[in-house]
Amino acid sequence: MKTTNIMIVGVGGQGTLLASKVLGQLFLNEQYDVKVSEVHGMSQRGGSVVTYVRFGETCHSPVICEGEADFILSFEKLEAARYIRCLSPSGIVLTNDQEIAPMPVITGAAEYPHEILQDLSALGARVVSLDALALARQAGSVKAVNIVLLGKLSTFFTFSEEAWLAALEAVIPKKLFEMNRTAFLLGRSA
Amino acid sequence: MRKLMIGNEAVARGLYEAGCSVVSSYPGTPSTEITEFSAGYPEMYCEWAPNEKVAMEVVFGASLQGARSACCMKHVGLNVAADPLFTLSYTGVNGGIVICVADDPGMHSSQNEQDSRHYAKAAKVPMLEPSDSVEAKAFAKLAFELSESFDTPVFLRMCTRIAHAQCPVELEDRILPDKKPYVKQAEKYIMTPANAIRRHPVVEARTEKLREYAETAPINFIEGTGTKLGIITSGTCYQYVKEVFSGDPDIRILKLGMVHPLPDRMLTEFRASVDRCVVIEELDPCIEEHCRALGLSVEGKNLFPVLGEFNQTLVAKAFGKPVTAGPALSAQIPVRPPVMCAGCPHRGLFYVLSKLKLTVLGDIGCYTLGSANPLCAIDSTLCMGASVSGIHGFNKAGGPDTEKNTVCVIGDSTFMHSGMTGLVNIAYNDTKSTVIILDNSITGMTGHQQNPTTGYNIKGDPAAKVDLEALCHALGIPSVRVVDPYNLAECENVIREELAKDVASVIISRRPCALLKYVKAKPALTVDTSACKSCRRCMKLGCPAIHMTAGKAEIDPTLCVGCGVCSQLCAFGAIQGGEDK
Known part of the structure; x- marks a missing residue:
């Protein structure tokens, strides 16, 4: 079987590693x-971060x-655009529609390209966006953006809901599981 | 049981399974997690040492006592530990010693891109290089066996894409080695010239024995039977080669698990078995140059860079293979460099340094981010401790005028690592330097490790806490002051006063890292848009929580921790909340 490639991109601190x-x-x-390949250290301090997840035989x-990513799971719009070159011709961009201003935008040296998702679609990329921040809030914590996005991502795979929740339960601390379960299901039905 | 593990966790597991009982390290990306995961096994004693030299010497002592022991560090940490390393090669070991060193090709979190393999050759110490987490665990165990059978410390060389890449690993049991009592052996352990001169030939003979071992070692192996193209590779590059060439009948691969010493006969025979031979290795052409010295005709750095990380596309392109192009955006995407966190205690201090237009010699840590826009408050960053030593030289060469407008900044952990000796030099050789210790009560950049100033050990248990004020006084600094970096006026006044003094000073800027669990965030500040005059003064802090919306400052409540530094800057009282809430 072909290896499936998932890139997780976002801003340091958004929970991409989890x-x-x-x-x-x-x-x-x-x-x-x-x-699964991560980068720790310097870039985690609010910088652009990328994690690679690959699975197959x-x-x-x-x-x-x-050109290799079957999915770009993006926690922030600009980051989806930054790594768009990695998208395979049949790949899907699944992105949180949140905007987090990078320092050059904060200092006024650059403009945030608000219409960037339209630009990505114009390139022929299949772009799916959702307000993961709102759904995370609804689930009980703005920190659950990552799990909301996983919930949405799960709809593109044939693994059962139970299989996803079992993986979630194995990784998430017990006391946060219920909230994250809610976040996952909100993302999955979004 | 199969478990997903990053390479560093797998190394820790390997140390555990091999019966290692002492681990001493200094944190450094990408090596840190080896020691953190090791500390999770109660059977192994683990510690954060003040620096890598201390760590390696601790391990020397543990080995004398007969214990299997390991020290872990990043590539530049090995420079610090180079002094014990070169002579540890002469003494050899009693209990096995594994030195884990993690290189950072691509410099994700490092100040240089040095290749640790040179140390293996220079110090005449064998080096194993795993290519995934499975090998990371297996090689850690093998390293102990080699260490004890060849009487040598053994390197385990990691790199970012092995250290921080997960793959499934099969767990095995811990097996304790036989006890090795300490036996006094002056000729082996006391490296006076008379003894050392007799150890050197032992070291040379050992390298030859290890080279012979390498010829048949199972970790050096050949894959495939092709004759057109031979590839010699190791570590993460092996994975890229497999990704590109899997199933290609024309290819033969020589995969080296041991990168020093190299198997001369194996290399020569491999070269003879293929029409064309290419060495694929990240960073320096260590294997390639060895092949050339053997008279073998190989390619390598004519096709591949000495800079940065490799990947499968880079390998494919080097052989003219087609690669898929991804969509290309014509629009410029604003860069997103790492920044100091909202509420970072360093920010207020750096704002003051920037405002006073001081020359600032910097050091290694989160606070290196003070060099970035808009604060631009750092003039130099060289290596651990160099700010304190450097300011002395800067001021000696520049004279009293320079002393009045120059400071250096160094973190608490970095000061413990190698700042103290520089401070002694300032006192002893007399400059009126002003040293600022950024004491955020943790080793921040590497992900919150305890250090001798925090009062806790690696397990989080209470430990002796270095009294920085008393220490600086004892080292000969007459003026030691403490400021709160959240208080801009206080910082500015104290820095001005200390610069004006005709003595050397230390200013301790003390406030715990905003990301520490015990640091509770205050309510987020808000902007009264009717009072905001759009002067952008608050934007000069470079706080990720503040941005301009429709011409007015706006504070992101999900990021703001209510530190109140921006409200001190606003001349119109438009930023409310914080301290008094």
């Missing part, structure tokens, strides 16, 4: 070979290159 952990756990539970490389 999302990749859940995905990794799911694919492991489903008996696939898995590679055998995965060698830990990274995803230009």
Whole structure:
């Protein structure tokens, strides 16, 4: 079978690493070979962050290159655009429609391109966006944006809801599970 | 049991399974998690040492005592530990020693891109290099066996894409090695010239034995039977090669699990078995140059860069293979560099330094981000501790005028690591330097590790806490002051006063990292848009929680922690809340 490539992109501190952990756990539970590649350290301080998740029969490389991503799961609009070159011709961009101003925008050195998702669609990319922040709030915490997005991502796969929730339960601390379960289901039905 | 593990967790598991009982390290991306995961096993004693040199010497002592022990560091940390390393190679070991060193090709979180393999060759210490988490665990265990059978410390070389990449790993049990009592052996452990001169030939002979081992070691193996193209590779590059060439009948791969010493006969025979031979290695051409020295005709850096990380596309392109192009946006996407967090205690201090237009010698830590727009408050960053040593030289060469408008900044952990000796030099050799210790009560950049100033050890248990004020006094600094970096007026006054003094000073800017769990956020501040005059003065802080909306400042309530620094800047009282809420 072909390896499936998922890129998770966002802003340091948004919980991209946790999302990749859940995905990794799911694919492991489903008996696939898995590679998840993260970058820690400097870039985590509010910078642009990217995590690669790959699963299939055998995965060698830990990274995803230009034109290879079947999914770009983006926690912030601008970050979806930053990594759009990695999208495969049949790939899907699934993005939170939140805007987080990067420092050049804050200082006035650059403009935030508010219409960026239309630009991505104009390139022929299949773009799905949702207000994950609102759904996370509804679930009980703005920090659950990551799990809301996983919920939406789950609709593009044939794994059962139980399988997703089992992976979630294995990764999320017990006392936060119920809230995250709600967040996941809100994303899944969005 | 199969578990997904990053390479660093797998190394920790390998140390555990091998019966390692002492781990001493200094944090550094991408090596930090080896020690953090190790600390999760109660059977292993683990600690954060003040620096890598101390860590390696602790491990030397533990080895003398007969314990299997390990120290872990990033590539530049190995520079700090180089002094014990080169002679540890001479003494050899009693209990096995594994030195885990993590390189950072692409410099995700480092100040240089050095290749640790040079140290293996220079210090005559064998080096294993895993290519995924499975090998990371297996090689950690093998390293102990080699260490004890060849009487040498052994390197385990990681890199970012191994250290921080997860794959499924099969867990095994911990097996304790036989006890090795300490036996006094002056000729082996006391490296006076008379003894060391007799150890050097032992080291050379050991390298030859290890080279012989490498010829048949199972971790150096050949895959495929192709004869057209041979690829010699190791580590993460092996995975990229597999990604590109899997199933190609024309290819033969020599995968090296041991990158020092290299198997001369194996390399020579492999070269002879293929028409064309390419060495694929990140960073420096270590394997390639070795092949050339053997007289083998190989390619390598004519096709691949010495800079940065590789990937499957880069490998494919080097061999003229087609790659898929992704969609290309014509619009410029604003960059998103890392920034100091909202509520970061460093921000207020840097704002004052920037306002006073001081020259600021910087150091290694989160606060290096003070160099970025809009604060632009740092003039230099070299290595751990260099701010304190550097300001002394800067002021000696510049004279009294320079002393009045120059400071250096160094974090609490970095000061413990290698700032103290520079401070001694300031006192002893007399400059009126002003040193600012940014004491945020944690090692921040690497993800919150305890250090000797925090009062807690690696397990979070209470520990002796260095009294920074008393320490600086004891090192010979007459003037030591403490400021709260959330209080801009206080910071400015104290910095002005200390710069004006005719003695060396230390200013401790003390406020715990805003991300620490015990630091409770205050209610978010709000902007009274009718009072905001759009002067953008608050924007000079570079706080990620503040932006302009429709010409007025706006504070993001999900990011703001109510530190109140911006409200001190607003001349119109438009920013409300914070301290008094």
